[in-house]
Amino acid sequence: MQKTNRIVKRPVHAVESVENALRILVLLQERDALRIVDAARELGVAPSTAHRLLATLVYRGFAVQDPQKHYAAGPNLHLDAARNPARRLVAAVRPQLEALAAATGETVNLVERIGASARFRHSVEGPQLVRIGDRTGTVLPAGTSSAGLAALSVLSDAAVAQLYRRRATRSEGNELDAGGLAHLLSELAQVRARNYAINIGRTEPELAAIGAPVGPLANGKSFALSLSAPISRAGDLQGARVVSLLLAACAAIRGTLDTHPE
Structure with a gap:
């Protein structure tokens, strides 16, 4: 028939x-x-x-x-994780992101620095009733977010200056003048000194976040983790326990990504 x-x-x-x-x-x-x-x-x-x-x-x-x-x-x-590097990346580190969200109670973000931009690859919302929502897919200038600053902090000052002189950075609208670059380099020095970056109301008035670098990685990619919370819990984010958990998660994820590079 x-x-x-x-x-x-x-x-x-x-x-x-x-x-x-x-x-x-x-x-x-x-x-x-x-x-x-x-x-x-x-x-x-x-x-x-x-x-x-x-x-x-x-x-x-x-x-x-x-x-x-x-x-x-x-x-x-792209539902087939085997064919999609982005999904393989998230699948590899999701357990660590979920563990960090559960331990801190706050939303965790995996962020990749691409040039002078910070792209939020995956978010795991914290269990708190009042919390920051999923930021997956968001793209911000790297110099404005805690995760973007953290990812930039693994570069030398010379490499940062070169990055912000690139034509691609200008076309993205992320170019900095001499004063802006000097301010960024000063802020990155502070990030390196304390091992994490802070964002208190910079990207959103009611949002606080801290970010730490995951890397540098062997494959040359640049990632960072951030914890975000309502600004009323900004002090809790910078507590020794939360910072320690964030840095430990970054080290664990760095090991995972170096073992399973994309």
Whole structure:
């Protein structure tokens, strides 16, 4: 008996917002970069609607945003961990991230420094009722976040200065003038002295975070861990016990990533 192709029709009661989100997922898989205006045009919706959809996909790890405000497919779009280095990375260190979140009670973030940007690769939310949410997919200038500063701190001052003179850094909008670079180098000296970086309300008014470097790694990649909490618990984050747990987790993850390089 000859098979016939089954024609799948649009459901009569299709949920438009779900359909639009799924169409964006297809666009992300088809293109290297997707702008909000392009997504809005393809879907026939307002740019504000496309922005809300993309922001939700970033939050859930199905999209990532670069410093130029372009969107690309996120780690959760590639479900086969064996074929996806980002998912293999997260799978390798997730137990240590979860253990740190449980021990400290705060949200843990694995962050990769790419040039002068800090990309949040994975978050594990802490068990506290009032806590900082998942930041997976977020991209920030490295010099503004605790994890970004921590990752920069493993570089020499000369390497940091060279990084911020690169054309790619200028195109990202992360270039620093002489005064800004001097301030950054001074802050990095403090990070190296205490082994961790501090962010008190810098990236968000009600957020506090501390970050420590994971590395340098043998494969040349640059990672850091951060713990984030409501600003009311900023003092707890800098307590000796929490800092010790953070530094121990960084050392353990460094060993894991050097043993299983991507």
